[in-house]
Amino acid sequence: MSSGQSARARGLAGCHSCLLVMSIDTEHCPRCHARVHSRTPNSLQRTVALIVVACILYLPANLLPITNTVYLGSYAPSTIIGGVITLWQMGSYPIALVILIASVLVPVGKLVVLSYLCWAASRPQLANPRQCARLYRLTEFIGRWSMIDVFVVAILVALIKLGNIISFYPGFAALSFAAVVIITMIAAEQFDPRLIWDNLESNDHD
Amino acid sequence: MTEPTATVSAARRISPIWFMPLLVILIGGWVTTHYYLSQGPLVEIAFATAEGLEAGRTRVRALSVDVGVVKDIQLTDDLQGVNVSVQLNPGTDRLLHADTQFWVVRPRLNASGVSGLGTLLSGPYIELYPGSDGKGERRYTGLDDAPHTPPGVAGVRVELFGTHASSVSVGAPILHRGLQVGQVESVDLDMARSQIRISAFIDAPFDQLVTEGTRFWNASGISLRTGAEGVQVDAESLTAVLSGGIAFAVPSQGTKGEPVEAGSRFELFASQQAAESDPYRFAKRYVLQFEQSLRGLDEGAPVEYRGIRVGTVERILREELAKAHTSAIAVPVVIRLEPGRFGMPDNAESVELLSERIEDTVATMGLRASLQTGNLITGGLFVAIDHHPDQQTAHIGEFNGLSTLPTISGGIERLGQQLSTLLSKLNALPLEQTTEELNSTLASARHTLQSIEQLSRSEAVTALPEQLAETLESARTLLDSLGQDSALQQEAERNLRTLDSTLRKANNLLDGLQAQPSSLLFPTQQAPDPEPRTPQ
Ligand SMILES: [Zn+2]
Numbered sequence: 004m005s006s007g008q009s010a011r012a013r014g015l016a017g018c019h020s021c022l023l024v025m026s027i028d029t030e031h032c033p034r035c036h037a038r039v040h041s042r043t044p045n046s047l048q049r050t051v052a053l054i055v056v057a058c059i060l061y062l063p064a065n066l067l068p069i070t071n072t073v074y075l076g077s078y079a080p081s082t083i084i085g086g087v088i089t090l091w092q093m094g095s096y097p098i099a100l101v102i103l104i105a106s107v108l109v110p111v112g113k114l115v116v117l118s119y120l121c122w123a124a125s126r127p128q129l130a131n132p133r134q135c136a137r138l139y140r141l142t143e144f145i146g147r148w149s150m151i152d153v154f155v156v157a158i159l160v161a162l163i164k165l166g167n168i169i170s171f172y173p174g175f176a177a178l179s180f181a182a183v184v185i186i187t188m189i190a191a192e193q194f195d196p197r198l199i200w201d202n203l204e205s206n207d208h209d
Numbered sequence: 210m211t212e213p214t215a216t217v218s219a220a221r222r223i224s225p226i227w228f229m230p231l232l233v234i235l236i237g238g239w240v241t242t243h244y245y246l247s248q249g250p251l252v253e254i255a256f257a258t259a260e261g262l263e264a265g266r267t268r269v270r271a272l273s274v275d276v277g278v279v280k281d282i283q284l285t286d287d288l289q290g291v292n293v294s295v296q297l298n299p300g301t302d303r304l305l306h307a308d309t310q311f312w313v314v315r316p317r318l319n320a321s322g323v324s325g326l327g328t329l330l331s332g333p334y335i336e337l338y339p340g341s342d343g344k345g346e347r348r349y350t351g352l353d354d355a356p357h358t359p360p361g362v363a364g365v366r367v368e369l370f371g372t373h374a375s376s377v378s379v380g381a382p383i384l385h386r387g388l389q390v391g392q393v394e395s396v397d398l399d400m401a402r403s404q405i406r407i408s409a410f411i412d413a414p415f416d417q418l419v420t421e422g423t424r425f426w427n428a429s430g431i432s433l434r435t436g437a438e439g440v441q442v443d444a445e446s447l448t449a450v451l452s453g454g455i456a457f458a459v460p461s462q463g464t465k466g467e468p469v470e471a472g473s474r475f476e477l478f479a480s481q482q483a484a485e486s487d488p489y490r491f492a493k494r495y496v497l498q499f500e501q502s503l504r505g506l507d508e509g510a511p512v513e514y515r516g517i518r519v520g521t522v523e524r525i526l527r528e529e530l531a532k533a534h535t536s537a538i539a540v541p542v543v544i545r546l547e548p549g550r551f552g553m554p555d556n557a558e559s560v561e562l563l564s565e566r567i568e569d570t571v572a573t574m575g576l577r578a579s580l581q582t583g584n585l586i587t588g589g590l591f592v593a594i595d596h597h598p599d600q601q602t603a604h605i606g607e608f609n610g611l612s613t614l615p616t617i618s619g620g621i622e623r624l625g626q627q628l629s630t631l632l633s634k635l636n637a638l639p640l641e642q643t644t645e646e647l648n649s650t651l652a653s654a655r656h657t658l659q660s661i662e663q664l665s666r667s668e669a670v671t672a673l674p675e676q677l678a679e680t681l682e683s684a685r686t687l688l689d690s691l692g693q694d695s696a697l698q699q700e701a702e703r704n705l706r707t708l709d710s711t712l713r714k715a716n717n718l719l720d721g722l723q724a725q726p727s728s729l730l731f732p733t734q735q736a737p738d739p740e741p742r743t744p745q
Contacts, residue, residue, distance in 0.1 A: 045224035055230040059237060079266055 016041045046195035047121050053190035054117055060179045068174035070156055105151040113187050116142050124198040135199045142191050153181045249297035254311045256351040259291040261333035269295050271337040276301050307343025312336055312352035357394045363413035369425050370404045371477030376429040376453035383409050384428055384456040390415035421466025422555055424484035425475050428456035460485045464555045489549035493564045496608040497578045497616050498539035505588040512544045512592040520546040544592055568605050575600045577617045662726045677712055
């Protein structure tokens with residue numbers, strides 16, 4: 004199966020703002036005057052930097068309590084993992100699984116996959132571009148589900164407020180978890196998938 | 210083919226995006242440092258049990274203000290208790306002192322009231338009492354239970370020792386003239402002394418009422434007394450009836466003395482009567498060694514000096530009987546002489562003074578102790594101390610660490626001696642011989658009487674009156690034939706009358722003999738004539 008020729012190989016580049024196709028040497032788009040790049044500049048660096056930020060924020064998101072429950076006057080903070088364990092012990096296996104997948108596996112998986120893609124993009128000889136493209140599409144698909152925990156907390160806090168009898172308060176982890184999800188999305192956005200296929204081209208050249 | 214040189218060089222440039230992770234690390238580092246710097250002190254408290262405590266949930270409060278939370282609960286290495294790590298809030302360093310106390314507040318319900326109800330919903334919490342002395346520490350030992358008297362409350366804590374815990378429970382009131390002035394904090398058994406130890410706290414300003422002369426007694430329950438004035442019910446207070454109580458007062462006979470220090474020990478009497486009857490705290494103990502029967506001598510019997518009570522028999526040292534190996538076994542009796550009863554102040558100096566005086570008197574004036582009979586019917590004994598100048602000089606001795614007072618045999622023993630002399634004299638009399646002689650006399654008397662009776666019943670004697678009557682009849686016929694008016698007849702009639710009266714008398718005599726044969730020997734008993742007398 005022929006991979007065809009990329010725009011860059013043909014000396015062409017597309018404007019990022021209005022998608023106008025022009026010569027690769029053009030500095031500014033003649034239509035919208037945006038800067039024209041053949042590839043997103045510093046794409047890998049940006050992605051890696053954002054992955055690092057997300058990883059840092061992932062620590063407080065899991066170590067600090069995501070909700071503080073006041074139940075009959077007693078104050079109970081609970082972390083994400085603590086909540087999963089409690090639910091599992093209570094026998095609510097489906098809910099425990101959903102929270103485990105949405106709050107732990109999805110963000111961690113996304114970060115791992117993005118890191119792998121960045122590594123693959125910088126090591127053209129070692130990676131399989133088709134596999135990389137499949138992984139990239141997977142990150143785009145699962146990324147939208149990872150905010151579920153934040154939504155649950157937001158709903159609990161808003162709905163259940165009965166003073167000292169039972170109340171929920173968001174913990175700092177809710178904030179950092181939301182930040183992890185958002186920054187992972189931005190990181191995925193910053194990754195230029197064309198880099199995957201650039202390898203294929205250079206491979207063809209060799 | 211164009212080489213993408215420009216792109217390559219651009220990739221090598223460090224992107225400004227790297228500022229972001231740096232910023233996050235900086236912020237994270239600052240927040241973490243600030244968090245740890247602003248953390249309050251971490252304190253470890255040892256408790257006997259972690260009942261109701263939960264790591265991360267149980268709060269620490271001082272005067273109902275949240276000051277921290279339990280972080281961790283660990284069993285101690287010897288598995289005898291728990292170590293509770295408590296994270297106190299920032300700025301709570303000034304709550305910690307050397308005398309800071311921690312205890313777990315749980316709901317508590319007893320007769321004197323309900324406390325800790327709030328913990329029914331919120332669960333137990335750890336109360337922190339800050340204290341005021343010394344520098345804060347990192348390790349404390351928690352109290353097992355909330356102190357019944359909150360720390361820092363002015364008052365005095367005393368220890369009461371009694372033989373029976375009878376219905377005195379923790380939280381029971383301490384009463385003075387029926388008013389609650391304190392409470393029982395703990396009731397336990399002193400193993401060494403085998404006594405009940407009660408810790409009691411008397412609140413200020415009533416602590417001034419607890420003086421050297423104060424007596425405590427068990428005021429639990431209701432006492433019923435029936436007497437000439439009807440039934441009398443005594444009860445200190447409803448609380449005392451329910452949970453038991455202890456009352457105190459200075460006995461009417463006692464002296465007040467100085468207010469006591471904290472931790473002073475008092476005896477707990479079983480009743481107010483017992484407390485009143487023993488109103489002196491200080492006493493000098495003496496051992497008396499009696500070589501006579503102690504039957505009737507009870508522990509608690511009075512010790513009297515010339516009829517005035519000066520002390521009490523405390524104990525009869527029965528265990529010394531087993532140790533004795535000499536032929537003359539003296540039973541030691543411990544008595545206590547109370548200076549207060551001599552009119553001296555009830556304190557330790559008076560005890561010294563009293564013992565010195567007794568030592569002098571024993572040596573110079575023959576002071577001796579003896580057993581006397583107090584009650585002739587029950588045989589109850591008491592110890593009498595008196596001067597016996599005729600006795601040889603004696604000195605205060607020593608027995609098992611106690612002074613001994615010389616004794617002489619008392620009244621009961623002398624009486625016994627006299628009785629035995631009297632009995633031996635009686636034994637010596639020839640009673641048996643006398644009795645035998647008397648018996649034989651009586652037997653011969655009876656024999657005589659029997660022969661008389663036989664005689665009186667013989668036919669000859671009984672036939673005699675009939676023969677006489679026949680003779681008279683024939684005489685009458687003779688006289689009738691003689692004629693009524695003749696002098697002979699008259700003479701004969703007169704003679705016959707005389708004979709007739711004589712015969713009547715003989716008949717009477719015979720009748721009397723028949724009824725009472727002994728009247729021949731002994732004169733007939735006749736009751737004396739009643740004499741009028743003036744009533745005395
Ligand atoms: Zn354009």
